[in-house]
Amino acid sequence: MSRRRESGRLKRLRSQRGYKLAAALLSALLLVGGLSVSIEGLYHGSAAVARARHLATASALARGEMERLRAEGVPAVGEHKLAPPGLEALPGGEALAAIERHSAALREVKVTMRWREPFGPARSAELVTLLPAGREGGRP
Numbered sequence: 001m002s003r004r005r006e007s008g009r010l011k012r013l014r015s016q017r018g019y020k021l022a023a024a025l026l027s028a029l030l031l032v033g034g035l036s037v038s039i040e041g042l043y044h045g046s047a048a049v050a051r052a053r054h055l056a057t058a059s060a061l062a063r064g065e066m067e068r069l070r071a072e073g074v075p076a077v078g079e080h081k082l083a084p085p086g087l088e089a090l091p092g093g094e095a096l097a098a099i100e101r102h103s104a105a106l107r108e109v110k111v112t113m114r115w116r117e118p119f120g121p122a123r124s125a126e127l128v129t130l131l132p133a134g135r136e137g138g139r140p
Contacts, residue, residue: 051117057089058113058125065095065111066127074099074107074131082111090115106130 061084068084069075075097082095093115102108109131114124 047117047120051120051123054090054115054117054123055125057086058093058115058123059127061086061090061095062111062113062125062127065097066109066129069097069109069111070131074109074133077101077107087113091118092116101133102130105133107133 064086065082065084077099080097080099082097084095087093087095090113093113096112096114098110098112100108100110107130108128110126110128112124112126114122116122
């Protein structure tokens with residue numbers, strides 16, 4: 001009789017060991033899955049913050065260049081490369097001003113900031129306005 005009890009206990013212990021192993025593996029799988037989702041969320045969140053920071057920088061640079069053109073006078077009609085201070089904050093950044101004749105008294109000024117996100121697409125920010133044509137010849 002004692003052997004039957006022992007064999008019954010052994011069977012229960014063996015089945016519980018298998019259950020414990022399966023539970024431990026499932027717990028480890030859930031933990032690894034949760035961690036990978038968290039890490040991916042952090043990566044995408046930091047990329048979104050970098051994109052927003054670059055867009056804010058580009059917008060501020062475009063506004064600054066537009067104000068400089070307004071104060072110094074509009075350069076001649078055509079496309080001009082700009083070098084605003086702070087452009088190095090945009091990865092692969094470049095600044096352009098496109099001047100078109102809108103009327104005899106006005107010029108359409110389009111300031112464009114372009115940059116390339118690391119591991120992402122090229123992006124740009126544009127600011128367009130009309131400025132008086134009276135003071136042409138300002139520095140680009």
